[in-house]
Amino acid sequence: MEAAILAAHHANAAGDDVKRALQLELEDAHYEVSLAARRYEAVDPTKRLVARELEARWNAALERVAQLEERLSQFDAEAASRPRIDEAGLMALAADLQLAWNAPDTDARTKQRLTRILIQEVVIDLDDDANEAVVTVHWTGGRHTEARVPRTSVGRYPSDRYPSPVEVLRKLGGYWTDLDLAVTMNRMRCKTAHGQSWTVVRVAELRKRLGIEPFDPTAPHIETISVEEASRRLNIYTSSVHRLIREGVLPTTQLMPSAPWQIPVAALDSEAVRQGVIAIKERRPPHFKTRQDAEKSLKLPGF
Structure with missing residues (x-):
């Protein structure tokens, strides 16, 4: 906010310099008009060629005055149409971003602009040990904010309650083929005693040790x-x-x-x-x- 206010001051100072230059140029143009008028009045009327030349110069000087006056008038109108900066209000908003963000007049486009102005960079790292995403926000001005967000395993069994292979086979054995059981157990992140993934052969071996009958498609059941x-x-x-x-x-x-x-x-x-x-x-x-x-x-x- 301080930088924005300082930039506004510089813009106003530059505008004042432009207006001062226009005013000086207008004063010079008025002098040229008065000088051309005196020269035209002092010429001998019988010297028509000289009189026409001086009259043309006088008209050109008058045109220049009119153009400069119009430019100065437009400049004043544009300056008057610019909204005045409430420095105290801006500094209050700088100290209370939530107020500016939740203001009724703050639309989505304004929020996007605020985000681009305030945030320089967002870096996301993964913490596999904690199963979290570490989000580091680099704010404009040099400050940093770190936040940790739990990672969600979409389409997988909750990591805090992985079932045991024995539990899965006792509940699902006989209802599905060994291939379907292997796919399901891998989706649940079940592992063998040696930390291996499940295959049809491994599922069949464990199912036989548990005394669970294989899936029988010919048995009477709801299709x-x-x-x-x-x-x-x-x-x-x-x-x-x-x-x-x-x-x-x-x-x-x-x-x-x-x-x-x-x-x-x-x-x-x-x-x-x-x-x-x-x-x-x-x-x-x-x-x-x-x-x-x-x-x-x-x-x-x-x-």
Whole structure:
């Protein structure tokens, strides 16, 4: 704020210098007019050529005076239209940024300008030990502020309660194939006793040691499908399927967090799901079909 006030003072001083120069130039122009008038009045009327030349010089001097007066008038009007700076108010805002930020007249554009003026640089580092993002704000003027923000692991099992492999297999074993179990356990960040990721072979070995029967697709049970298969059958994206699940339109079960969703096949034919899918497709942009066809097309090199 002090720099802004100082810049305003310099601008006002420069404006005063310009006005002073215009006033001096106008005084000189008035002198030229009076001098030209005296010379014209003193000439012999019989010398018409000389009289015409002096009259032309007099008119030119009068034009110059009129132009300078107009420039000076415009300068005064522009100076009067500039808002006066309330130095005390500006210094008060400098001490209370929250007041300026939350003022009713402060729009989004003004906040962007304030951010660009006040913040010189933002540096983000990752602290893997604390699982936090360290945000360092370099303010204009040399000061720094550090803030720590917890990192969120999107789509993963909460890091503070990783389940054990035995717990996962006791809850999910028999409901899913060993391949699905391996993918799920890796998503949950489960590790083997040696810190390794899970494979189909490792899942099968642990399942056998625990005495859990493998998944039997021929056993009588309610036919269910995954989110990906539901997406394919409904002809919508998986994100749209998850949206139907969150809104309670598509019934489903999940044996534990991060486990695959089990969607009854019969639920896909319900009226609620059908209307939900229609609403999703109606929200698609006009060019969606063209873009979808372009993604399916085969692109060959050189064509």
